[in-house]
Amino acid sequence: MTHYRVLVVEDDKSQRELMRRSVAEHVDEVAEAGSVEEAVALKGPFDVILCDYGLPDGTARDVAARVRADHFVVISGGEPPTDWDVQWIRKPVSLAELAAAVSSILWRRADP
Secondary structure (H helix, E strand, O other): OOEEEEEOOOOOOOHHHHHHHHHOOOOEEEEEEEEEHHHHHHHOOOOEEEOOEOOOEEEHHHHHHOEEEEEEEEEEEOOOOOOOOOEEEEEEHHHHHHHHHHHHHHHHHHHO
16 A cells, blocks of 8 residues: 655645645645745655745745655746746645645556
8 A cells, every 4th residue: 555645835834734634635644844944854755745936945946956756736826937847736726626636646646
C-alpha cells in the first residue's frame, strides 16, 4: 500500500489550516509550513507540495528548489510565470478544487 505525503506551504495560518483539512482525507500525511525555512525543516520528500507563491522569506520557487517533491502546485492570485513549468491554481481557490487536484495527481501516480 502506498503512503502519500503532502506539504501545504501558506503563510496565512487560517488558509493553511483550511487547505490542510481539504486534502487530509485523500492522503496519509499532511505537513504544514508557513515559510520557506519551515518547509525546508520538514525534510521531504513529499508526493505533492501545495505552495502559496509569496511567502515571508521567499517564494514558491525557493521551496521548489530546496524541498523534494514529485509534484509541485503553486497557489497564487497572480499570473503564472511563462518561464516555470508548474501546475498553477489561481486564488481564490475553492477547497473542493484543491482536493480534486491532489486526488487527481495521486490517482495518476497510483500503483497498478
